[in-house]
Amino acid sequence: NAGVTQTPKFRVLKTGQSMTLLCAQDMNHEYMYWYRQDPGMGLRLIHYSVGEGTTAKGEVPDGYNVSRLKKQNFLLGLESAAPSQTSVYFCASSPTGEIHEQYFGPGTRLTVT
Amino acid sequence: SQQGEEDPQALSIQEGENATMNCSYKTSINNLQWYRQNSGRGLVHLILIRSNEREKHSGRLRVTLDTSKKSSSLLITASRAADTASYFCATGVPDKFYFGSGTKLNVKP
Numbered sequence: 001n002a003g004v005t006q007t008p009k010f011r012v013l014k015t016g017q018s019m020t021l022l023c024a025q026d027m028n029h030e031y032m033y034w035y036r037q038d039p040g041m042g043l044r045l046i047h048y049s050v051g052e053g054t055t056a057k058g059e060v061p062d063g064y065n066v067s068r069l070k071k072q073n074f075l076l077g078l079e080s081a082a083p084s085q086t087s088v089y090f091c092a093s094s095p096t097g098e099i100h101e102q103y104f105g106p107g108t109r110l111t112v113t
Numbered sequence: 114s115q116q117g118e119e120d121p122q123a124l125s126i127q128e129g130e131n132a133t134m135n136c137s138y139k140t141s142i143n144n145l146q147w148y149r150q151n152s153g154r155g156l157v158h159l160i161l162i163r164s165n166e167r168e169k170h171s172g173r174l175r176v177t178l179d180t181s182k183k184s185s186s187l188l189i190t191a192s193r194a195a196d197t198a199s200y201f202c203a204t205g206v207p208d209k210f211y212f213g214s215g216t217k218l219n220v221k222p
Binding site for chain 2: 040
């Protein structure tokens with residue numbers, strides 16, 4: 001099993017550009033999450049999904065949109081990138097919401113200039 | 114505000130020594146988890162302790178939980194250079210799932 005994969009691994013955007021980050025998991029997990037991690041800080045939850053076709057806002061959702069059209073994929077979109085969105089983005093999945101043991105992808109390093 | 118906060122922020126020890134890091138949280142929990150992050154990588158789940166448990170072991174890891182003090186500790190015994198990483202506690206429910214800012218552990222060979 002590949003686990004949780006993320007594409008791309010690195011990306012540089014100019015202010016105002018848009019992009020989509022793709023997360024895929026092959027563990028048949030119901031829950032999926034997008035986090036951002038800034039230097040010296042823990043992870044902050046952007047959006048999450050409790051199943052195919054559902055999404056919900058986390059702690060820092062502004063400036064991001066998500067979609068979960070297929071159970072195995074969770075997309076994170078930036079419609080108009082801002083320098084404040086420079087960060088490392090992690091996707092995670094978990095089999096249930098109650099236990100919350102999460103499996104993480106390797107991360108996407110995004111720089112917005 | 115963040116739910117979990119680790120202490121210390123950084124810890125440097127010699128190989129073979131024990132490493133202890135602490136986590137404090139603010140509200141009631143169902144469980145508390147510890148994760149490790151190697152530099153430039155994603156987080157890896159280490160251990161989960163439920164709110165009705167006081168202590169849990171996994172290999173060289175020992176986790177304690179004191180719900181009355183809203184705190185947890187992670188002990189790594191006989192540390193190795195490969196244990197060098199950042200360690201995070203995490204707790205919550207999907208829309209309020211918080212990771213602390215982490216303890217950066219450096220184990221010197």
